Amino acid sequence: MPRAGWFRATARGTLAGIGLFVATVLPIAVFGGFRITGWGSFGGMLAIFGLMVAVATVEEVLFRGILFHVVEQRTGTWIALAVSATLFGLLHLVNDPAAIGGALAIIAAGLMTAAAYVATRALWLPIGLHLGWNFAEGGIFGVEVSGSDNSAQGLLRGVFDGPALLTGGGFGPEASVFAVLACLVTTWYLLRLARSRGNIRPRRPICSARDEAAHSGRVTLLRALPCLRGLDLAVLRRRVGDQAREQLGGGGHDGCHRGVEDLLVGLRGLGGSGDLPDILQRRRLDLIGRRGRLEVV
Numbered sequence: 001m002p003r004a005g006w007f008r009a010t011a012r013g014t015l016a017g018i019g020l021f022v023a024t025v026l027p028i029a030v031f032g033g034f035r036i037t038g039w040g041s042f043g044g045m046l047a048i049f050g051l052m053v054a055v056a057t058v059e060e061v062l063f064r065g066i067l068f069h070v071v072e073q074r075t076g077t078w079i080a081l082a083v084s085a086t087l088f089g090l091l092h093l094v095n096d097p098a099a100i101g102g103a104l105a106i107i108a109a110g111l112m113t114a115a116a117y118v119a120t121r122a123l124w125l126p127i128g129l130h131l132g133w134n135f136a137e138g139g140i141f142g143v144e145v146s147g148s149d150n151s152a153q154g155l156l157r158g159v160f161d162g163p164a165l166l167t168g169g170g171f172g173p174e175a176s177v178f179a180v181l182a183c184l185v186t187t188w189y190l191l192r193l194a195r196s197r198g199n200i201r202p203r204r205p206i207c208s209a210r211d212e213a214a215h216s217g218r219v220t221l222l223r224a225l226p227c228l229r230g231l232d233l234a235v236l237r238r239r240v241g242d243q244a245r246e247q248l249g250g251g252g253h254d255g256c257h258r259g260v261e262d263l264l265v266g267l268r269g270l271g272g273s274g275d276l277p278d279i280l281q282r283r284r285l286d287l288i289g290r291r292g293r294l295e296v297v
Helices: 006-030 042-075 077-094 100-120 124-140 177-196 209-227 242-247
Strands: 034-039 155-160 285-288 293-296
Touching: 006 124, 006 177, 042 077, 042 100, 077 100, 077 285, 100 124, 100 177, 124 293
Parallel strands: none
Antiparallel strands: 034 155, 285 293
């Protein structure tokens, strides 16, 4: 990403996060669940902003940059979304073990930031969304943010009062029905964007131990062949993407997504050592185009 690209992506995410929280608070206020009682502290708002930069960065790196990436490599995008968001929500139960509804709301927020990562394949947008939401909550509206001890006052002083479904109860507006809806609608939009960009990765089939052993044996044999006396053998191995494997009907070794091995075998100068089996023939599999099409020549 260009040097200025990360800043623009983070800024857009921050503004979107602020907008989402404002969109959550407005209907709560319309139904009488929130009112502003006075002004807080501008300095406190800046202090909360600095704190939330650190919180958003650390949590997104851990949950989206590391956990999501590791799980997705083995199970695909959909399972990685569920796992990372669920663990993200359960972590916030540490603050209040009784706040099951709050944890479910945080899971929805985790789905949103994970979807932002899938849509862009970068952490800047999810960091911005996370930062904007937390800053609006604590820095602007003066509400305590779950998972942090923001004792400083925000820009405004306000009171949330009403049914837990409307205001989020003791957990705060993050657990209100409007916050959950805002996160889920945004998640839906981001996942549609991710699908249109081809960023959804399928689950990789699990190879059996027998398949793994057979694959390992074939590779070992191919590597040993060039050492045979009088045999000039070049072996070229390539790995192709999932789309190429799909076009080959789930190709690869025994249905395992280990990549199709692209072999270029040249047999010359046997020196009278005898004929090779018919199965050893000159083949060439050329990787054509950026979408990974394969052609046998």
